[in-house]
Amino acid sequence: MKNMQNNYEDFKKEVLKLTGIDLNAYKERQMKRRIDTLISRNGFDGYVTYTKAISSDTELKEQFVNYLTINVSEFYRNPGLWDTLEKVVLPNLIKQFGPNLKIWSAACSTGDEPYSLAMVLAKQIPLDKVRIYATDIDEQVLEKARIGVYGPNSLKGLPDEYKKKYFQQMGEKAYKISDEIKKCVEFKKHNLLKDPYPSGCHLIVCRNVMIYFTEEAKDEIYKKFYASLVKGGCLFVGNTEQIINYKELGFGFDKLFFYNKL
Numbered sequence: 001m002k003n004m005q006n007n008y009e010d011f012k013k014e015v016l017k018l019t020g021i022d023l024n025a026y027k028e029r030q031m032k033r034r035i036d037t038l039i040s041r042n043g044f045d046g047y048v049t050y051t052k053a054i055s056s057d058t059e060l061k062e063q064f065v066n067y068l069t070i071n072v073s074e075f076y077r078n079p080g081l082w083d084t085l086e087k088v089v090l091p092n093l094i095k096q097f098g099p100n101l102k103i104w105s106a107a108c109s110t111g112d113e114p115y116s117l118a119m120v121l122a123k124q125i126p127l128d129k130v131r132i133y134a135t136d137i138d139e140q141v142l143e144k145a146r147i148g149v150y151g152p153n154s155l156k157g158l159p160d161e162y163k164k165k166y167f168q169q170m171g172e173k174a175y176k177i178s179d180e181i182k183k184c185v186e187f188k189k190h191n192l193l194k195d196p197y198p199s200g201c202h203l204i205v206c207r208n209v210m211i212y213f214t215e216e217a218k219d220e221i222y223k224k225f226y227a228s229l230v231k232g233g234c235l236f237v238g239n240t241e242q243i244i245n246y247k248e249l250g251f252g253f254d255k256l257f258f259y260n261k262l
């Protein structure tokens, strides 16, 4: 595709207007490569014609957002860290703040993460007290999350006790999550780069999205997470997303991949 490089700056401006997504906040090389592939694959000859198409076709626009926002997720991703969450972090939070915890799963994708949280919490507090606020920028994954049906790959890391208790098998390759767990989670569209953040959170879980952002964007988001947490609250990050400058941001190091607001 000719002129792809020249138009990318204009394309980013158009995308921001059309979708609210600021591509400047994402690592450029990786993102541009993904977008160029998508545009070619869909048979468009460049950014201009593609922008025109997504501005008049809502379905195509949703497809674009869905493609941009890599949605890979699974229940209980990195089991060792969920074990730490269950045995150390949650009991600590419950001891400090009681059972009515405000929990936010940010960039929750298809719901695997907030639903895992609900299951783990249900071992320690009554299910009717478990409330999880779960957000993502991508409407399509949120819709999947609300439906709550998953393939075996999504569940491969989840301990059997949860699988047995909270899933109903539907045919060979589909598992439906129970209504009691579904009821604990409220899904909402939210863009980490521009929408207001909730306040008074005791636990924020934000995993495997920061890797796509530039250093500047990451810093902004961490500052906002800090403001969202109550003192003593905890931020749980992905297992490749250690926060190097956590002290500067006001966090303390609790356990590997868990930071608390001092």
Ligand SMILES: C[S@@+](CC[C@H](N)C(=O)[O-])C[C@H]1O[C@@H](n2cnc3c(N)ncnc32)[C@H](O)[C@@H]1O
Binding pocket: 069, 070, 071, 072, 073, 074, 077, 106, 107, 108, 109, 110, 112, 113, 135, 136, 137, 138, 141, 190, 191, 192, 193, 206, 207, 208, 209, 238
């Ligand atoms: C790789 S998934 C991670 C899902 C889950 N947290 C996990 O660790 O399994 C990344 C998610 O980040 C979301 N995302 C990307 N940019 C975002 C933004 N600016 N605001 C909110 N969510 C965003 C994507 O839609 C995607 O669902």
